[in-house]
Every structure is written in C-alpha cells, then in structure tokens.
Amino acid sequence: MPPRRRSASGYCGVRERPNDGFYAEIRSGDLRLSLGTYDTAHEAARAFDAAAWRLGRPRRQMNFQDVYTLQQASDVAPPSRVNSAQDHAEHTARQRRLLVAEEDERVMAEWRRCHPENVAYEQSYWARRREEDTRRRREERLDRRRRKALASAQADLVNAGGSSFFTEEDERWFDIWLSTSDDTNDDDDGADDWSDWD
Secondary structure, X not given: OOOOOOOOOOOOOEEEOOOOOEEEEEEEOOEEEEEEEEXXXXXXXXXXXXXXXXXXXXXXXXXXXXXXXXXXXXXXXXXXXXXXXXXXXXXXXXXXXXXXXXXXXXXXXXXXXHOHHHHHHHHHHHHHHHHHHHHHHHHHHHHHHHHHHHHHHHHHHHHOOOOOOOOOOOHHHHHHHOOOOOOOOOOOOOOOOOHHHO
C-alpha cells in the first residue's frame, strides 16, 4: 500500500490558509467534509483524527498514533476557530457594499439601454477631453524642450568663454534640468510626482 499523502502542512487532511490559519477537511470518495479553520496545523490535524475516528477510518490513515479510542480523539480535538462579532460585522458590511455595487451596475446598464443618445454624448465628451489633454501635454513638452535647449545653449556659451543674456540670478538657468521625456502618463495632471510622499 502506498504511503499516505501529506500536505505542505505535514499532516494528512490539513492545508494552510492564506490568512495564517489551517483548514482541515476529510474526504471520502466524492464527499468532502469541512472540519473548520484552526490556529495551528497540530490542532487541525487533531480535528481530522477525531473525524476519522467517527467515520471508522483505520488508524494508519490518521495523523497521530497516540489515541486509541473515539473518546480520546474527541477529547484532544480543539473546537474550530470562531469568527468574532467584528469579523461578522465586517463581512456583513462588505456584502452590503457588494449588493449596492451590483445594483448600481444593473441600474446603469438599464439607463444605457434606455438613453443611447446620452451614452453617445458622454463617450464623445470623454474622447474630446482625451484629445485636448494629449494636445496640451504635447504643447507643454515642446515648451519644456525649447526652454531646456535655450538654457543648455546659454550654458555652452558661458563655458566657451562667451557671455549669456541670462543674468546670474535668472531662474531660466534651472530650465536646464527640465525633463523632456516622451513617456508621460496619460493621466498626468501636471502635479509634482513627489506630492504623494507628504
């Protein structure tokens, strides 16, 4: 007979959950019986063994060999982890938000079906806005390139021994550090990229 398959938890019938709990279940043919979620893999394995005893499984299919009766297995098996009232309230709130979102989607689909002219107007409005934003960003980028080229030319002139028409305190010297990258974000509103670090 092949050895029992053990999961990554090291116990038969126990799987680790993403929320740091351990889930126990027992299978019999096509039937899957959930035994609950536990804090440790050891507790989940004890619950698995208690269920295996109740189902009359042979001891070689159990995780622990130190239990000899159903009563002993039931005594050492912990109760499953119970969700708190706060967990229940959060779940209920999430369910309510989901229902509201689904209803909003249903109502919007109905509105789109009843008012196709408004949908077409809205789509054309946003297309115009995207075109205007793209044109504005291109113009701003071209202006930055011109200002940077002027500042660079003035710096090259001064480095070659000539004189610039910029004064020493002229803020246009800072234009030499302007970014002229073409890969700007379409959603860029011109705000400082560091503003969200405050």
